[in-house]
Amino acid sequence: MANNQTRIIIAGFGGQGVVLAGNILARAAVIEDKNVTGMISYGAEMRGGTANATVVISDEKIASPFVEVPDVAIIMNQPSLDKFEPDIASGGLAVINSTMVEDAGSRTDIDRVSVGASEIANSLGNARVANVVILGAFIKRTGILQPRSIVRAIDELFSTKKPAFIEINTNAFNAGYEGAKSV
Amino acid sequence: MQFKRPKTIKDTQTHYCPGCGHGIVHRLVAEVIDELGLREKTIGTAPVGCSVLLYNYFDCDIIECAHGRPPAVATAIKRCQPDKVVFTYQGDGDIAAIGTAELIHAANRGENITAIFVNNAIYGMTGGQMAPTTLIGQKTTTTQNGRDRKKQGPPLKVCELLASLEGVAYLQRVAVSTAKDVIIAKKAIKKAFQNQLDGKGYSLVEVLSMCPTDWKVTPKQAVDFVNNEMKAAFPLGVYKDV
Amino acid sequence: MANIKIDAERCKGCCLCVSECPRGFIRMSEIFNKSGNLFAEVTDIENCTGCALCCQICPDMAIEIEGKKKPNVPVKEISQRRTNKELMTKFE
Amino acid sequence: MSKPSKKILLKGNEVLSQAAINAGCGFFAGYPITPQNEVPEYLSKALPEAGGIFIQAESEIAAINMLFGASASGVRCMTSSSSPGVSLKQEGISYIAAAELPCVIVNMQRGGPGLGNIRAAQGDYFQSVKGGGHGDYRLIVLAPSTLQEIYELTMNAFDYADHYRNPVLILGDGILGQMAEPVELTKYRPIVDLPEKDFVLDGCKGRERRVIKTLLLQPAEALIEFNEYLKKKYAGIESELKLCQKYRCDDADLVVAAYGITARIAEGAVDMARDKGLKVGLIRPITLWPFPDEDFRAVAEQAKKLLVVEMSNGQMIEDVKLSIECSRPVEFYGTGGGWYPTSEKIMEKIESVYE
Numbered sequence: 035m036a037n038n039q040t041r042i043i044i045a046g047f048g049g050q051g052v053v054l055a056g057n058i059l060a061r062a063a064v065i066e067d068k069n070v071t072g073m074i075s076y077g078a079e080m081r082g083g084t085a086n087a088t089v090v091i092s093d094e095k096i097a098s099p100f101v102e103v104p105d106v107a108i109i110m111n112q113p114s115l116d117k118f119e120p121d122i123a124s125g126g127l128a129v130i131n132s133t134m135v136e137d138a139g140s141r142t143d144i145d146r147v148s149v150g151a152s153e154i155a156n157s158l159g160n161a162r163v164a165n166v167v168i169l170g171a172f173i174k175r176t177g178i179l180q181p182r183s184i185v186r187a188i189d190e191l192f193s194t195k196k197p198a199f200i201e202i203n204t205n206a207f208n209a210g211y212e213g214a215k216s217v
Numbered sequence: 218m219q220f221k222r223p224k225t226i227k228d229t230q231t232h233y234c235p236g237c238g239h240g241i242v243h244r245l246v247a248e249v250i251d252e253l254g255l256r257e258k259t260i261g262t263a264p265v266g267c268s269v270l271l272y273n274y275f276d277c278d279i280i281e282c283a284h285g286r287p288p289a290v291a292t293a294i295k296r297c298q299p300d301k302v303v304f305t306y307q308g309d310g311d312i313a314a315i316g317t318a319e320l321i322h323a324a325n326r327g328e329n330i331t332a333i334f335v336n337n338a339i340y341g342m343t344g345g346q347m348a349p350t351t352l353i354g355q356k357t358t359t360t361q362n363g364r365d366r367k368k369q370g371p372p373l374k375v376c377e378l379l380a381s382l383e384g385v386a387y388l389q390r391v392a393v394s395t396a397k398d399v400i401i402a403k404k405a406i407k408k409a410f411q412n413q414l415d416g417k418g419y420s421l422v423e424v425l426s427m428c429p430t431d432w433k434v435t436p437k438q439a440v441d442f443v444n445n446e447m448k449a450a451f452p453l454g455v456y457k458d459v
Numbered sequence: 460m461a462n463i464k465i466d467a468e469r470c471k472g473c474c475l476c477v478s479e480c481p482r483g484f485i486r487m488s489e490i491f492n493k494s495g496n497l498f499a500e501v502t503d504i505e506n507c508t509g510c511a512l513c514c515q516i517c518p519d520m521a522i523e524i525e526g527k528k529k530p531n532v533p534v535k536e537i538s539q540r541r542t543n544k545e546l547m548t549k550f551e
Numbered sequence: 552m553s554k555p556s557k558k559i560l561l562k563g564n565e566v567l568s569q570a571a572i573n574a575g576c577g578f579f580a581g582y583p584i585t586p587q588n589e590v591p592e593y594l595s596k597a598l599p600e601a602g603g604i605f606i607q608a609e610s611e612i613a614a615i616n617m618l619f620g621a622s623a624s625g626v627r628c629m630t631s632s633s634s635p636g637v638s639l640k641q642e643g644i645s646y647i648a649a650a651e652l653p654c655v656i657v658n659m660q661r662g663g664p665g666l667g668n669i670r671a672a673q674g675d676y677f678q679s680v681k682g683g684g685h686g687d688y689r690l691i692v693l694a695p696s697t698l699q700e701i702y703e704l705t706m707n708a709f710d711y712a713d714h715y716r717n718p719v720l721i722l723g724d725g726i727l728g729q730m731a732e733p734v735e736l737t738k739y740r741p742i743v744d745l746p747e748k749d750f751v752l753d754g755c756k757g758r759e760r761r762v763i764k765t766l767l768l769q770p771a772e773a774l775i776e777f778n779e780y781l782k783k784k785y786a787g788i789e790s791e792l793k794l795c796q797k798y799r800c801d802d803a804d805l806v807v808a809a810y811g812i813t814a815r816i817a818e819g820a821v822d823m824a825r826d827k828g829l830k831v832g833l834i835r836p837i838t839l840w841p842f843p844d845e846d847f848r849a850v851a852e853q854a855k856k857l858l859v860v861e862m863s864n865g866q867m868i869e870d871v872k873l874s875i876e877c878s879r880p881v882e883f884y885g886t887g888g889g890w891y892p893t894s895e896k897i898m899e900k901i902e903s904v905y906e
Contacts, residue, residue, distance in 0.1 A: 047495045057560075059729075064560045064733045072560070072731035097819025098894050099730045111495065220514040222526040231519065235496070236473035240518030281666065285610065285637070313584065315610035343583035346591065347607055358588075359595040359607050369607075396512035421540050429473075436473035453676065 041101040045086040045118055045166075051165030054191075055108065056087030058106040058169060062179045062184035063091045067190075071099035082087050084113060091178060107124025108172055109152070110164065115139055129172045131164060131215070138217055146217035147175045154209045163206035170210020181211060221238075223247035225256050227276050236436025238426030239268055241393040242244045242335055242402075246304070247275060253414070260294050262287040266308035267341040285316025288323030288352030291330045302413055304331040310340050313373045320375075324348045325420045327384025331409045332421040334375060337428040338447060349373040352450050357431075376423050376456040378395040386418035388456035392425040398453075417459070418439035425451055461509025462525040465499050469521035472496035476513035476522065482506070485513060558733035562902070563723065564589035564631075566698050566734050567598065567657060570705035571629050571738045576655070577603040578628035580617035582610055584637060585669045586725035587601050587659040590631040595708035611636040615643030615656075619898055622652035623763050625710050626753035631657035633725070634675050635666060637682075644718060645684030649748070649765035653712035655705070656690075657721045661890025670889030673723030673811060674713055676866035679722050680840040687778055689785045691719040691792065692839040694810040696733040704837070707738050714743040716750075722839060724862065726812045726891065776880035788841060795843035796835045797850065799825060803832030805905050806850050807897070809860040810836050817860050819894030824901050831901055839867070858882045859898055861888040 042059065044052045061152035063070035074087045093143040102181045106127045109115045111134040119139040122128060127145045130138055149171035155164035166188070173181055185204055191197045222228070225247035233239045240353045250256050258275045263269055265284035287305040288419035295303040312320050312334050323330070332456045338359055340346040346359040350372045350405035352364040364372075376388045387409060391402035402424055426438035434442065460536060465485075470492065476499050477485045484507055487497045499521070514522045561569070568590050571579070577599055581591045591607060598605045604621075608614035614630045621628040632723040637658045647654055660675045662668040676822065679692045691711050695701040752761055765776040799821055800806055809817040815834040824831035834850050836843050851857065857879055858892065859868040864887045872881050884900040886892045 060731055061560050064558060067558075070560070070731075073726070073729060084765060098816040098893060099726065099732075100816070100893060102893055102895070156662070219526055219726045220511045220522070222520045222523060226520060230469050230888060232495075233518065235471035236475060237517075237518055240520060241516070270711070283666075295705045310583070340583050343585055343588050344592075346588070349609065356590045359605075361584075393516075397517035399515040434473055437478060439476060440478075445504050 039096070040091045040106060040176075041104050041123075042089045042106045043101050043104040043118055043121075044108040044110075045084065045114035046134075046165070050084040050085070050110045051146055051162060052087045052110060055169055056089050056189065058166065058184060059089050059091070059179070061190055062183035063089075065183045065186055066179060068093060069096050071096050074146055077160050079102045084117070086114070086118075093108050106172065106176065108168055110134060110168065112136060119144075120180070127175065129168055129175065132134040133164070133170050146215050147171055148217045149210050149213045149215065151210060155206060158202060158209060160202055163203055166202055166203045166206040167210035168215070170207045170212070171209075171214035172215045174211045175190065175191070175209075181207070219380075223251045225250045225276050227274055229273065230332055231274055232270060233267065235429055235430075236429040236439055237267070237341075238393045238428075239335060241399055242333065242424050242426065243271065243274055245331060245393075245403045245406050246397070247296075247305070248403065252407070253410055255302045255410065258300070259304065259439050260298075262291050262294075262301040262303070262305045262319040263288065264305070264310050265309040268306055268308060268335065269342070271306055285311050285319070286309070286319055286333070288316065288319040288326070292323050292326070292328045295328060295330050300331070302331070302410065304333060304410070306333045306343070307335070307360065308419070309334075309336045309338065309348040309350040313375055317349075317448070321379070321382070324379050324421070325382045325384045326420040327386070329413055329416055329418055330420075331413050333406065333409075334421055335425045335426050336375070336423055336447075336451065337426045338372070339428050339431045341428050341431055345433075350375075350451075372450055374451060376421070376451075376453075379421060380456045384419055385421070385457055387412050387458050388421035388423075389458075390423040390425070390451060390453050390456065392443055392448060392453060394425065394427060394440045423451070460505050463501055463504060463507050463508045463509065464523050464525070465501060465512075465522045466523070467492045467498040468521050470496060470498035470500055471519055473518060474499070475516045475518065479512045479516045481510065481512065482508070489546070552707070558735045560731050561680065561698070562589055562729060563698050563701055563726075564659065564728040565593050566702050567631075567705050567721070567723070567728075568593035569736060570602045570702045571602070571655070572597055573626045573736070574706040574709040575627050576619035576629050577710065578606075578618070578621035579603065579630065579782050580608045580614040580616050580621070580767045580847045581631050582608050582629075584633045584636045586656065586671070586728050587633045588768050589728070590659075590680060592655065596758065598648055604610050611639035612643065615640040615647070618656075619643060619647055619652065621651070621754050621843070622651075622654045623750070625748045625753065627653070627655075627713070627835060629655040629657065629709075630658070631674055633659045633661045634663050634671075634672070634906050635661075637675065637678070641684035643684075644690070645686050645688060646765055648684075648687065648688035648690065650736055651716040652763070653709075653716055653719070655712055655724065658716055660722065660724040662887075668889045669725065671727075671812065671862065671891060672889045673724060673813065673862040674864075674866070675722070675888065676839065676861070676863060678900065680842070680845050680870070687781065689717070689788070691715065691717055691841075692722050693719065693794075693838060694839050695723045695727065696835065698727070698730070698734045698817045700837075701727060702734050702736065707742055710741050710745065711792065713745050713748070715784070715801040717778065722811065722812065724812055725889075728852050732747030746883050758845065759895050768783075771897050792836035792838060793841045793843040793845070795846040796837060797832040797846065798835070799852055800834060800853070801808070802830055803850075804830040804855050805858060805901060806832045806854040806856075806903070807858045807860060808834045808836075808847070808867070810839060810867060811860055812866060813860050813892065814893060816894050817885070817897050820901060823894060823898045824905075829901065831905070836867075838872075842870045842874060844870075846872060847874035848876075851879045856880050856904060858884065860884045860900075861891060862886050862892065872888075
């Protein structure tokens with residue numbers, strides 16, 4: 035994570051909320067007055083297929099918003115791990131949704147943290163908050179943003195249109211924060 | 218009873234969203250091509266929109282056109298090769314907004330081609346903006362409070378519009394929201410192709426179809442929307458048959 | 460019985476066949492296919508009449524029927540035994 | 552935690568839309584095309600709320616012609632599209648330039664030619680600065696490279712359009728449109744003198760009738776005279792409006808030239824090169840027409856060589872060579888087809904051409 039810059043990729047199936055997860059991270063970074071860029075891979079297909087979002091968080095000016103070699107890969111399912119594991123920077127981190135990933139990969143020069151994000155989300159009553167559960171594990175492990183910034187970002191995002199979602203997403207984040215396990 | 222995937226459809230999964238009607242319409246067109254034995258003499262035109270990729274699924278000659286221009290391209294192909302079978306496959310934005318001029322003039326000239334018009338009342342590929350056929354009150358990303366007759370006008374009815382044109386041989390509006398509708402749609406599409414073989418002129422089948430993703434509903438709710446809302450706004454039936 | 464086959468990998472899980480089956484013989488799986496979708500399954504192949512309405516509505520051309528035999532139980536009796544409506548309420 | 556940020560997180564397309572509203576844009580017409588859809592989506596709601604008019608046109612051709620009418624009515628107006636759609640607008644753009652009507656046109660470029668793809672590209676440079684439509688006309692072309700700059704240049708675009716009575720093109724790309732970044736939405740202030748719009752067709756009550764037209768058949772000299780006039784007008788714009796930014800150029804042996812998103816990626820490469828002790832700088836034209844040729848000449852006096860980087864097979868490189876009258880070797884690194892260069896790849900190229 036050179037130059038105080040963290041390059042993050044979030045990947046999963048379309049519909050697993052990777053874009054929303056990226057949005058929450060980027061907003062939390064803005065709350066902390068950090069520089070941030072966010073991008074989603076945008077395609078013709080609307081649902082299904084794989085999706086990924088990239089977020090760069092930095093204390094300094096960000097030149098390129100692209101993430102070729104992520105410092106952190108937040109992985110929601112097996113195909114995404116298979117696709118992005120080879121790209122992760124040496125000494126980088128993979129945050130893995132263990133419910134949807136059976137084989138955690140073979141790299142020995144990266145760290146891994148896992149959380150049963152989909153399972154925890156289900157137990158909270160909404161399978162769709164797995165994306166926020168996994169953010170909890172990511173923040174717990176890296177500490178690059180403060181948990182309260184994430185909670186504030188969740189609040190900002192949902193307060194006008196879907197206030198009912200604030201509570202479950204906040205709970206999801208906390209559950210992920212508590213449920214993170216090193217692999 | 219046998220039910221097999223038609224030969225004119227390639228053995229590949231489509232990119233369409235779950236519950237999208239394009240897959241059904243693709244199958245019907247391919248079945249008709251199979252049954253009439255036309256696969257080797259058919260040239261299809263791909264539009265711009267979700268079905269721009271239809272050449273990935275149809276196992277016959279296809280030409281991809283600029284947005285709205287398939288009727289013009291098809292006109293030239295049919296004029297140059299009158300013994301071939303030419304069909305256009307267009308969505309609502311392609312046929313009824315940017316390509317209205319091309320549509321009306323190809324139809325009015327009585328071009329001997331077959332047009333398949335898939336009407337799902339929304340722009341799919343660009344992410345759910347208002348289509349010319351969006352219903353009054355229907356919410357889209359560019360009519361966030363619902364389509365307003367005073368601001369955006371009423372939905373454009375292609376079959377009714379074309380019915381007055383002398384060059385048009387056959388117009389029928391069908392749906393693919395129930396199995397029964399699908400069976401009727403197949404008959405209409407077959408007739409539209411048979412007309413071309415018989416040299417009758419421009420034949421168009423409008424197919425009311427589902428877009429669960431951009432309507433932001435489940436596939437089941439999308440079917441209900443076609444059955445309850447779209448069929449009321451766009452009555453099914455034969456609009457012209459000479 | 461009809462020789463009905465649902466291609467789990469082609470299925471995108473839209474469920475349209477579930478509500479179309481007049482006898483309520485189709486349900487969704489509890490496991491995901493390779494594309495991450497729950498897929499349609501036939502619950503009672505023995506008594507499927509091969510009406511092919513599911514094939515008609517399937518947007519993904521995932522259902523095929525290769526000929527049929529006589530059902531074990533008369534059609535009339537099947538429809539009395541289980542209705543589609545009952546099965547649908549189970550899903551909702 | 553530090554004090555709350557004044558910045559908010561928005562996508563480039565949304566930043567552009569909000570800037571238009573803040574600058575008093577009162578009319579928008581457009582047709583959906585990826586990757587600029589957030590512009591009409593945002594404006595369909597926000598523009599009417601701000602008292603403006605939003606129309607989803609039936610085609611790009613219709614959209615640009617709607618601007619013709621809106622501008623003739625004296626309203627600040629904008630249309631937005633992406634490469635294939637902007638191609639369709641060219642006919643209308645030529646008419647608007649000929650009629651000397653102010654308007655703002657946005658092109659969030661995507662991969663081409665043809666239907667191409669929906670990734671970002673810079674393949675429309677020629678179309679933007681060399682014409683695109685028929686006839687001897689020019690567009691003022693602005694090329695932002697950050698979201699904050701999109702915000703500011705979009706507001707400026709309306710001012711330049713009114714000041715010079717000329718269409719202004721904002722040349723972005725799919726990445727700038729789609730990426731999100733924190734932006735401070737500063738207050739709009741005009742940056743140039745805004746003349747009274749004495750061309751507006753609003754009924755000839757109390758004045759001579761006005762005619763806006765572009766057909767000049769009679770007398771025979773009319774079109775010649777008009778083209779002479781345009782030549783002077785464009786020369787005037789060239790003398791006044793050349794914007795450019797230089798970065799670490801003062802002692803540079805090699806200067807990288809790039810615009811838009813590519814310039815920002817190249818800046819990362821320049822920093823890498825400096826870390827390795829290579830004297831490398833960056834020059835970034837902000838106006839692509841008029842092209843900041845004096846700045847390029849000044850840079851070329853110091854540098855031994857230039858390296859042009861574009862997301863195309865090489866278009867701006869021609870203007871760079873013309874500007875410095877080929878007084879220095881000009882190398883090229885390009886990625887066509889909707890693919891972007893990375894800072895690392897640009898660095899590799901720097902090392903291979905550095906002397």
